[in-house]
Amino acid sequence: MSEAESTPVEEPVVESTEGSEAIPEVEQSTPLVSGLTLEHCGGRYRLTLPSDLDWIDLWPQLQLYLVGQEHLWSETLPVDCACGQRLLDQSQLQQLAEALSEHQLRLDRIITGRRQTAIAAATLGYSVQQEELPPLLVKEADGPSQATANPLYLKTTLRSGIEIHHDASVIIVGDVNAGASIIAAGDIIVWGRLRGVAHAGAKGNLGARIMTLEMAATQLRIADLLARTPDPPRPPYPEVAYATDQGIQIAPAYTWGRVFAVSAAP
Numbered sequence: 001m002s003e004a005e006s007t008p009v010e011e012p013v014v015e016s017t018e019g020s021e022a023i024p025e026v027e028q029s030t031p032l033v034s035g036l037t038l039e040h041c042g043g044r045y046r047l048t049l050p051s052d053l054d055w056i057d058l059w060p061q062l063q064l065y066l067v068g069q070e071h072l073w074s075e076t077l078p079v080d081c082a083c084g085q086r087l088l089d090q091s092q093l094q095q096l097a098e099a100l101s102e103h104q105l106r107l108d109r110i111i112t113g114r115r116q117t118a119i120a121a122a123t124l125g126y127s128v129q130q131e132e133l134p135p136l137l138v139k140e141a142d143g144p145s146q147a148t149a150n151p152l153y154l155k156t157t158l159r160s161g162i163e164i165h166h167d168a169s170v171i172i173v174g175d176v177n178a179g180a181s182i183i184a185a186g187d188i189i190v191w192g193r194l195r196g197v198a199h200a201g202a203k204g205n206l207g208a209r210i211m212t213l214e215m216a217a218t219q220l221r222i223a224d225l226l227a228r229t230p231d232p233p234r235p236p237y238p239e240v241a242y243a244t245d246q247g248i249q250i251a252p253a254y255t256w257g258r259v260f261a262v263s264a265a266p
Contacts, residue, residue: 036061038069044078045105051084055092062096066103078108084131085113090120109163115152122154122164129165151186158182158196167203178218187211193236197221201243210241215250222248 035050036058049058079100088096088110097107110121113131122128130152151169160179164170169186180196182188188200190212199221201208206223214236220227222241227248238253 036065038065038072040073040077041080044080044108045073047079047081047100049081049083049086051086055086055088059095063099066099066105070103073105076104076106079105080109080111080129081107082111083114083117086117087114088112088117088120090124093120093124093126115150118152118166119154122158122162123156125159125162127161127163128152129163130167152184157192160196176217184208198241200241206243208243211238211253213238215239215241220248220250 035048035052037046037048039046039048049062053061081096093107093110100107107126109127109129110117111129111131112118112121115130118128118130151171152164152166153171153173154164155173157174158164158172158176158180160177162180164180164182164184166183167185169188170182170184171189171191172182173191175192176182176190176194176196176198178195181199182190182196183199183202185201185203185205185208187208188198188210190198190210192212193214193216194210194212195216195218197219198210198212198217200210201223202221204223206225208222210217210220210222215229216236217229220229220241222243225243225248227241227250229250239250240253241248241250243249
């Protein structure tokens with residue numbers, strides 16, 4: 001063989017992939033920020049938002065995360081959003097609800113430690129559960145500290161299906177419709193018609209009271225006491241429900257001060 005001749009180079013064999021299954025790309029569903037989770041909890045989903053990231057940075061990560069997690073749910077269930085100390089306004093809550101709706105998820109309850117977020121959520125018609133502040137965020141004072149001693153003030157009507165949970169008193173300027181409920185560790189004041197469920201003193205405070213312009217509640221509770229409003233309903237006028245040794249009593253507001261003074265006397 002002459003020097004000009006060269007050994008032929010073998011061409012690499014390329015196997016045809018026709019008819020074979022392509023290997024799917026694995027989609028990364030882990031968020032780029034820690035603390036962002038969506039979990040199944042007892043017939044509901046719980047979406048947890050981290051508190052240490054600005055909304056403008058969290059929002060795109062949340063959208064990507066929902067896309068990556070979409071294969072994990074097989075049924076439409078309500079979503080509880082736990083946002084901790086993150087402050088969310090009405091527009092951000094609406095954004096969140098729309099993003100969940102695109103993935104067949106329904107925002108139902110906001111769990112928050114911020115009163116402003118609780119007010120925004122209740123105004124939009126979502127159930128609200130207000131959590132206690134972490135100890136480091138509670139200002140030290142003489143005696144035991146009260147993390148959420150301030151009342152929750154809502155200027156809205158609570159529609160059927162709405163639940164309000166608060167670790168102090170709750171004041172509603174508006175009606176509480178049948179099917180709505182308020183659970184408060186302190187007093188409940190409704191500047192309107194109370195037709196839903198009201199549970200005052202939910203942590204055992206028998207001194208809590210329920211006050212409303214019109215008492216037509218389906219159920220009244222003070223601490224562990226239970227009562228229903230009289231049937232048929234009486235003419236509407238302001239009334240107060242309070243606990244006694246005989247159970248929950250209801251008195252007209254104009255006489256309640258006198259009744260309370262007598263019952264509180266030594």
